[in-house]
Amino acid sequence: MTLPSLETTAIPGLVVVRLDRREDDRGFFKENWQREKMLAIGLPDFGPVQNNVSFNSERGVTRGIHTEPWDKFISLATGRIFGAWVDMREGETFGTTFTLEMDTSVAVFVPRGVGNSYQTLEDATAYTYLVNEHWRPGISYPALALDDATVAIDWPIPLDEAIISEKDQNNPALDPTTAIAPKKTLIVGALGQLGRALHAAHPDADRVDIFASDGVPALDLTDAQAVGAWPWHEYAVVLNAAAYTAVDAAETTEGRVAAWAANASGPATLSRLAREHGFTLVHYSSDYVFDGTAPLDPGHTEDEPLSPLGVYAQSKAAGDLAVGLAPRHYLLRTSWVIGEGKNFVRTMQALAEKGVSPSVVDDQVGRLTFTDELVRATRHLLESGADFGTYNISNDGPAMSWREIAQAVFGRSGRSAEDVSGTSTTAYAEGVLARGEPFAPRPLNSAMSLEKIKATGYKPEDAIAALDRYLG
Incomplete structure (x- = not known):
């Protein structure tokens, strides 16, 4: 034939x-x-x-x-x-x-x-x-x-x-x-920093979060009755920005349950619903699904076998596997996300303004990802008709350590970069554990290859240029 x-x-x-x-x-x-x-x-x-x-x-x-x-x-x-x-x-x-x-x-x-x-x-x-x-x-x-x-x-x-x-x-x-309106977009996890950025770009989208607040209704993806009552057939796209991101707290008994519910069970439910209702599922994952042992150049690639270290990482990896079963999915793996609200850049900016000279780890390297970069990449994939699948996305430029990023923030806040000293991940972990607090293992290399998404015609913005704009 x-x-x-x-x-x-x-x-x-x-x-x-x-x-x-x-x-x-x-x-x-x-x-x-x-x-x-x-x-x-x-x-x-x-x-x-x-x-x-x-x-x-x-x-x-x-x-x-x-x-x-x-x-x-x-x-x-x-x-x-x-x-x-x-x-x-x-x-x-x-x-x-x-x-x-x-x-x-x-x-x-x-x-x-x-x-x-x-x-x-x-x-x-x-x-x-x-x-x-x-x-x-x-x-x-x-x-x-x-x-x-x-x-x-x-x-x-x-x-x-x-x-x-x-x-x-x-x-x-x-x-x-x-006249029939087009199917809608739903933002899950709409009250987080990424969810808020997605809503700014999709103001007509429906929104839900785990708890109701600011006019956003609650939807618990682990509640079968609530999920069954939701009108999933009304959506063309579901953007899943929901995640449990307290990396260290995930090592506790309570945190482990919460992390697996948000990062694994929730995405698995959305993947099943995407298969049943035909919507496109966009899910945001993490560099933590890798153990950080990949060479710095080119960094972690999309087809690298998963090798998560801690509970948070393992739950995110499980979510990735579940999302991959949805016929129409974009799985965006990202690193070191910075948006509106409490984050590393804002913390360093506040310390600089207060005259504090912090010690920051210098053996973990990666790239910042600003939420507007994630929003722009999401729109590009949806509108360009790019092949479904997994894409790494962060801002571009050379990989930097957390200390180098802190120094860049200090320099843009009127302080000397030398006011930020360095420490190792091991030394930092020892201090945390000595206080009786949980500490999750971190990948030392979080840099990811961006070649796959660039091949679709997308050009990520340089991380330092984005940092300058973020700091005003």
Whole structure:
């Protein structure tokens, strides 16, 4: 069998597929749906979950213009139809129509929000369609009158001679106020520093966090009842900025449970939901999933085997494995995140202003990642159509130690870089443990290769340039 061919139409996303149908004196054979070949010609990987057949015994049966809230792949098992489609989505193409006569060698992909109708041109026509959401009781969706004067579909069989259900004879006229809005974006962990930065870039997104605050509702991803009641089918993208980031506290009995709940169980739940509802899952991970033994150049790569050291690291690594099972996912591994709120840069700035001369570890090296860099990278991946998968992302430039970063902050705060002394991770850990506090092992090299995301056309900003802007 050869590849089918694909033809675009005036309705964005609605495409015609010419199938490879083989005939002989016994009848015909065709591959009606073959995922690998459909993807090869550019059809979206829409993940069908249900196959329906509408058998029409007589010529002239005309089915109403229905705008169901899912994608459809339409074809015929027998017979011929005249198909008609109307764009019912918000935007410039609202009301645009496309018509086509179809036989068993033709299929059409219909994106969510496009009204779908057909008229049979032969007796015994079997109309089949794949959809990527299960039908749900009580679901409602816009319909359009078959004889609407605005769209003016030229039906080959006059409607007064057609066979039409009573319901479809009473559908409303085209009304822009009923235009279908695109699916939404949901930010999980919206009250953290990354979540707040994502909301600034996606102000219309829905938001949830583990606890309700500032008008943001609570959603506990470990609560099966709460998760089951949430309308996941309404979302095209879920941005998971939720994480337990208290690296040292994760080594305690309480912290271990909280870390695994937020960093492993939560992402596993979202990955399952992404498979069930077809949304794109964007998840943010950490350099801590590696043990820090990779060479500084090029640093940790996306395909490096996971080697987490502490509880926090292990829980993040488990989350990575779970997210990787979602068909449509971007897993962004990042390091040393700096946003609004309490963080290392703000702490060093405050110490500089107070006249304190701190001792900072000088044997851990990596790159800062400002939250606006993560936001920009997220938008790039979503809008560019980059391949799904794992991407390292941080700000660019040479890897620096924590001491060098502190010195850069001091220098920009009117203090001498020499006011920041150095210490080793081992010495720092001994001091923490001597106070009876928990201490998690750290990777000494947190630098990650940025070549994969750069290959998509993305250019990360230099970390020092971003630091200058952050400090004003």
